[in-house]
Amino acid sequence: MPEPREHLLRRRGPTSELSRRRFLRASASTAIALPSLSAVLAACSKPGTEAPEGATAPAGTTGPYPLARTDNPVTLPIHDDIQPIEDNLPVETGATLKIYNWADYMWKKVINDFCEEFNCDYEWTTFNNMSEAIQKMSTGQVADVFFPTVDQLGKLTYGKLLQPLNLSYIPNLAANMWPQYQNPFYDQEARYTVPYTTYTTGVAYRRDVIPDEEAEAQGYDLIWNPQYSGKVGIYDDARESLAMAMRRAGVDDVNTTDEATIQAAKDDLVELIDLVNVRTTINGVYVKLPDGVYDVHQSWSGDIIGAQWYLSDLNTPGETDILGYWYPPDNVGVVGNDVISIPANAEHPVLAHAFLNFMMDETHAFDNFTWNGYQPPLTSMNPEKLIEAEMGAYAPNKGPGTVPPSVPRAVVTEEMFDKGMWLLELAPEDELKWQTAWEEFQAGAGA
Amino acid sequence: MSEPEEGTTTPSRREARRVRRASAKQRGAWYPRWFWPSFATPAIVWQILFFAASFYVILAIAFGTQDFFRNPLPVFQPWWWDFSTFTDQLGRIFGGVYQDVYLRTFGYVLTASLTCLLIGYPIAYFVARYGGRRKGLFLALLIMPFWISYLMRMYAWQSLLERDGYVNDVLTFLQVFQEPFGWLEGHGITVVIGLVYGYMPYLILPLYGQLDRIDQSQLEAGRDLGASPARTFWRVTLPLSKPGILAGLIIITLPMFGDYYTNALLSQSPRTTMIGNLIDLTYVTPGLAAQGASLVLTIVVILIVPMLWYLRYTARAAEAK
Numbered sequence: 203m204p205e206p207r208e209h210l211l212r213r214r215g216p217t218s219e220l221s222r223r224r225f226l227r228a229s230a231s232t233a234i235a236l237p238s239l240s241a242v243l244a245a246c247s248k249p250g251t252e253a254p255e256g257a258t259a260p261a262g263t264t265g266p267y268p269l270a271r272t273d274n275p276v277t278l279p280i281h282d283d284i285q286p287i288e289d290n291l292p293v294e295t296g297a298t299l300k301i302y303n304w305a306d307y308m309w310k311k312v313i314n315d316f317c318e319e320f321n322c323d324y325e326w327t328t329f330n331n332m333s334e335a336i337q338k339m340s341t342g343q344v345a346d347v348f349f350p351t352v353d354q355l356g357k358l359t360y361g362k363l364l365q366p367l368n369l370s371y372i373p374n375l376a377a378n379m380w381p382q383y384q385n386p387f388y389d390q391e392a393r394y395t396v397p398y399t400t401y402t403t404g405v406a407y408r409r410d411v412i413p414d415e416e417a418e419a420q421g422y423d424l425i426w427n428p429q430y431s432g433k434v435g436i437y438d439d440a441r442e443s444l445a446m447a448m449r450r451a452g453v454d455d456v457n458t459t460d461e462a463t464i465q466a467a468k469d470d471l472v473e474l475i476d477l478v479n480v481r482t483t484i485n486g487v488y489v490k491l492p493d494g495v496y497d498v499h500q501s502w503s504g505d506i507i508g509a510q511w512y513l514s515d516l517n518t519p520g521e522t523d524i525l526g527y528w529y530p531p532d533n534v535g536v537v538g539n540d541v542i543s544i545p546a547n548a549e550h551p552v553l554a555h556a557f558l559n560f561m562m563d564e565t566h567a568f569d570n571f572t573w574n575g576y577q578p579p580l581t582s583m584n585p586e587k588l589i590e591a592e593m594g595a596y597a598p599n600k601g602p603g604t605v606p607p608s609v610p611r612a613v614v615t616e617e618m619f620d621k622g623m624w625l626l627e628l629a630p631e632d633e634l635k636w637q638t639a640w641e642e643f644q645a646g647a648g649a
Numbered sequence: 650m651s652e653p654e655e656g657t658t659t660p661s662r663r664e665a666r667r668v669r670r671a672s673a674k675q676r677g678a679w680y681p682r683w684f685w686p687s688f689a690t691p692a693i694v695w696q697i698l699f700f701a702a703s704f705y706v707i708l709a710i711a712f713g714t715q716d717f718f719r720n721p722l723p724v725f726q727p728w729w730w731d732f733s734t735f736t737d738q739l740g741r742i743f744g745g746v747y748q749d750v751y752l753r754t755f756g757y758v759l760t761a762s763l764t765c766l767l768i769g770y771p772i773a774y775f776v777a778r779y780g781g782r783r784k785g786l787f788l789a790l791l792i793m794p795f796w797i798s799y800l801m802r803m804y805a806w807q808s809l810l811e812r813d814g815y816v817n818d819v820l821t822f823l824q825v826f827q828e829p830f831g832w833l834e835g836h837g838i839t840v841v842i843g844l845v846y847g848y849m850p851y852l853i854l855p856l857y858g859q860l861d862r863i864d865q866s867q868l869e870a871g872r873d874l875g876a877s878p879a880r881t882f883w884r885v886t887l888p889l890s891k892p893g894i895l896a897g898l899i900i901i902t903l904p905m906f907g908d909y910y911t912n913a914l915l916s917q918s919p920r921t922t923m924i925g926n927l928i929d930l931t932y933v934t935p936g937l938a939a940q941g942a943s944l945v946l947t948i949v950v951i952l953i954v955p956m957l958w959y960l961r962y963t964a965r966a967a968e969a970k
Contacts, residue, residue, distance in 0.1 A: 330933070333932075361717055637936070641746070643919060645749065645922055
């Protein structure tokens with residue numbers, strides 16, 4: 203008996219395009235983030251853009267802090283007033299672990315297992331985007347564990363919102379995770395983060411409409427193919443969508459600050475409006491592609507794996523065959539991973555360390571993967587075994603049968619990450635170029 | 650004749666007033682001067698907190714700055730306000746990339762409002778004139794959609810408007826279309842349908858109230874003076890229902906301008922982006938709060954014009970009475 207579909211996932215944002223949570227939030231807030239009391243008081247005294255006390259720029263950097271790149275690894279600072287916890291402290295018992303995470307990005311069963319093992323309760327709070335999360339974190343939101351994206355780590359650590367990890371509590375990092383995560387370029391020495399999930403960004407398609415050979419031949423051009431007009435979607439995400447246009451044009455730097463390159467990518471996206479009547483979605487891959495609303499959609503690997511739970515008849519062998527996923531055959535494409543960290547104001551830091559370690563345990567990490575479709579970077583995760591042998595083999599906690607055989611490229615491998623391109627933090631003035639280009643596309647500029 | 654001011658009253662008048670007050674107190678009909686105005690306190694507090702103060706915060710964000718985390722940092726002192734973001738946004742609206750979005754929003758709202766009126770007026774008229782004993786039932790039926798959240802109703806429309814949904818089934822059966830139409834594939838007409846459906850009851854209810862209040866004898870007078878039913882409607886009913894029409898249109902037009910979820914749920918295409926969608930985009934994007942607040946201000950300016958006109962109209966109507 204398959205698990206109910208509703209338990210399925212999203213990597214980012216609400217379950218639906220417009221979740222009730224988001225609707226209520228939007229209705230109540232006049233669509234503008236109202237400042238917190240502290241921000242109000244700060245503004246009363248002195249307006250300006252200032253780093254928190256002590257958050258000074260390292261010598262030799264031009265911005266407020268260095269930006270991580272694969273060829274320019276960064277070691278995040280450890281502040282005098284926010285030190286890692288001591289070794290050998292007892293785990294807090296009877297505590298309530300406060301988890302601050304994306305909506306629908308973790309299987310509750312895994313958290314329950316943790317609480318059972320460590321005799322604790324948990325409080326689950328969600329955010330819909332990093333902007334909202336950081337705003338709340340910086341204005342006093344208390345949490346024990348937090349799930350940021352890699353491109354926000356500079357801001358979070360120089361802004362003193364995270365605490366350094368004591369890796370002696372997290373042996374599973376060294377024991378179970380890919381070698382590159384022992385010393386990731388965005389957080390050398392794994393000072394603040396451990397990996398949570400990995401993903402690639404490719405193109406999802408319906409195999410009953412588009413044969414694999416055609417998808418292989420077209421690649422990114424599937425999105426620009428007028429044959430599928432009206433049934434083409436891209437993510438409602440400036441960085442991902444513009445980066446896809448850049449990769450299609452052969453641009454190697456997906457963190458470019460070159461105005462002309464960004465504008466060219468925007469023009470390519472604008473072309474989609476008339477060419478294929480493109481739509482921007484967040485749940486298009488896993489909810490609507492299985493329904494036939496889309497034939498082609500830009501896709502995170504985890505979304506296409508999750509899409510199987512939205513098919514109408516899971517008990518029919520071969521049903522998942524309609525799902526297809528293309529990722530560049532040379533493995534040079536956009537990749538990414540999310541991380542888990544511990545906020546500076548965590549009330550139960552030892553329990554939080556235990557949670558990080560728990561989430562990198564093979565069984566629990568795999569459990570979570572079977573639920574949300576996003577693959578943890580476990581060294582023991584054999585790509586071959588992830589692909590199910592036949593329909594109905596789905597079996598949480600037991601191993602094989604998680605990835606439909608029709609989407610083998612959705613399995614993330616270390617090689618993909620060796621060659622992959624991350625979407626990383628940009629300086630505010632450069633980020634504005636991307637944001638402006640995206641706004642122009644969203645406004646239908648020039649279409 | 651108005652009573653003299655407290656300070657200028659003569660002792661005898663003051664005495665007379667004291668006696669009147671004592672007598673009123675005895676009858677239990679005397680209240681201090683502040684008693685009745687105090688009833689407005691909740692509304693005033695509400696307006697101050699949730700309109701005046703909130704609006705000032707929007708101004709402070711639009712003309713403010715941001716902190717290290719790129720959170721909006723409102724600036725409350727007008728002498729420190731920075732208008733550059735606001736003027737940039739105005740430049741984008743007038744002749745810039747936002748111009749089409751604004752024109753499109755005007756087009757959608759105008760079309761949807763008039764469609765609401767065309768459909769809603771006969772309904773309100775029917776209930777008011779011919780509802781009889783079943784008026785309560787009809788009103789309940791009109792309000793019934795509110796029992797289900799707007800979001801759910803829009804999801805229902807998603808299902809109805811799918812390529813293989815019931816709407817296409819009916820239209821192809823009736824040979825209106827040979828092939829199913831892709832309603833959800835980014836068409837302005839779908840957004841307008843969504844707006845009409847979503848806001849229609851808000852127009853009907855005030856309109857019904859107005860039509861119901863029209864004195865039947867005035868219609869009879871029109872008929873007695875030889876006017877045909879159509880002419881009576883045109884010369885009597887329609888002018889008398891004008892306040893209801895205006896109130897209904899104001900009620901539906903204002904939120905339509907800021908609506909973003911109808912478009913987000915029924916289209917998602919850049920082709921149909923409305924002003925509300927642009928504001929939503931600035932909300933979810935780091936560092937764009939001032940841009941979003943500036944767009945909110947432009948909507949306020951747009952909406953204040955019909956609002957002032959409506960206030961002027963109602964004030965004049967009150968004077969005429």
